[in-house]
Amino acid sequence: MAAAITGGYRGRVVARPGSDRDGLYVGVNYHYLVGVRYEQADLALQLGTDGAGLLTLNPLGPSPLDVARIHAASGTGRAIDVGVGVVRDGLAVGFSVTDLANRITWTGVTRTTYSLGNLFTGTGLNLSRRLSLDAAIYASTANVERKRRPALAASLRINQ
Numbered sequence: 306m307a308a309a310i311t312g313g314y315r316g317r318v319v320a321r322p323g324s325d326r327d328g329l330y331v332g333v334n335y336h337y338l339v340g341v342r343y344e345q346a347d348l349a350l351q352l353g354t355d356g357a358g359l360l361t362l363n364p365l366g367p368s369p370l371d372v373a374r375i376h377a378a379s380g381t382g383r384a385i386d387v388g389v390g391v392v393r394d395g396l397a398v399g400f401s402v403t404d405l406a407n408r409i410t411w412t413g414v415t416r417t418t419y420s421l422g423n424l425f426t427g428t429g430l431n432l433s434r435r436l437s438l439d440a441a442i443y444a445s446t447a448n449v450e451r452k453r454r455p456a457l458a459a460s461l462r463i464n465q
Contacts, residue, residue: 306343307409309336309384320393330390330399340380340409347373352455360442360455368420372430375416382409429462437462 313334320327349371355361384407390399419430429439438461445456 307338307340307380307382309338311336313386320391326392327394328392330388330392332386332388332401334386336384336386338380338382338384338409340377340382340411343375343377343380343409343411343414345375347371347375349373359453370420370428372419373416374419375414377411377414379413380409380411382407384408435464437464 311334313332315332316330318329318331320329351367351369353361353369384403385405386401386403387405388399388401390397419428428441429437431437438459440457440459442455442457445454447456
């Protein structure tokens, strides 16, 4: 999320003397961007199976579930808009390009990674001081075919 302070220029080149509208119009905006908040979440899920197709855990492999949160609270940048238009005998045609060289350089970027080390136990993720998300993946035969299949249990926990 960012806020912009914008300055610009508008101009007209007269095509025919005596015409109030005919001509070439140009416009340019320069935006100074002030970054207020940056948030990005990445999720990586890898489920290993054995020869029977059941979920299994490879203790030498990577974590089956990783959630990464990348965030920053401030940054600065810029963006440029350019436009041109032609008016001739009541016909107007225009073209514009916005957000040229759009960039924000964020400061104090932090990456936090949450990992689930074992599929057969659950994990809890504190979303705030009062709210948590608990989840577990396990095998279950609670289906019509009575076949062993993976199941997911999730709950929201409200802390007092």
